[in-house]
Amino acid sequence: MPRHLRLPAAGLLAAAVALPAAAQDGVVTTPFDGSFDDAAFAVETAIVGQGLVIDHVSHVGEMLARTKQAVGSDVDLFTEADVFLFCSAVTSRAVMEADPMNIAHCPYGVFVAELPGGEVLIGHKTYPEGPMQQVQDLLSAIVAEAAAF
Known part of the structure; x- marks a missing residue:
């Protein structure tokens, strides 16, 4: 069983309140309860809602799927992924x-x-x-x- 699942219930609650997102190797992720398309729309809406302009959307998932055979791989990393x-x-x-x-x-x-298992994540790198x-x-x-969208 993963270590984070072995915490007592009080520890899980404290961890959830203190760290709503998971941080690992310079990346912070937050699960999204919904589809990829809904998450992408929510991110776009949140960015624009801050008064910011999206300069570019990088379709990393499409690129990796398109090039996997060319680089000698058969691993599907993402169902979809955009930055x-x-x-x-x-x-x-x-x-x-x-x-x-x-x-x-x-x-x-x-x-x-x-x-690939259907889990949708939203995240960013750490600074x-x-x-x-x-x-x-x-x-x-x-x-x-x-x-929260």
């Missing part, structure tokens, strides 16, 4: 005024992925401590809003 890329003039200016090399983190992305936490807070807010 929504955007920037925030306000947040970007703040973090780049703190350190112009924070440009390396722009644009910001929120992904939606459906795993370094310091000014970039403003970006992480923005992305976390977008993901939380989309997950």
Whole structure:
């Protein structure tokens, strides 16, 4: 049994309240209770609702499916997977005024992925401590809003 399922009930409740999303290897994910299309719509709505413009939607799932044989694989990683890329003039200016090399983190992305078993996840990568936490807070807010859609 996975370790996170062996916690006592009180521990599970505390973990759910403290960490609504799972963090692993620089990525934060939140399960979405619904279809991939609904999750993608919820993410798009949450981003636009923050007054932001989506610059590009990268169809990573389609690319991986299309190229798997060309790279010698037969593994289906996702049923579908998209990454929504955007920037925030306000947040970007703040973090780049703190350190112009924070440009390396722009644009910001929120992904939606459906795993082969049907689980739909929304997430984003994590950012370094310091000014970039403003970006992480923005992305976390977008993901939380989309997950509650």
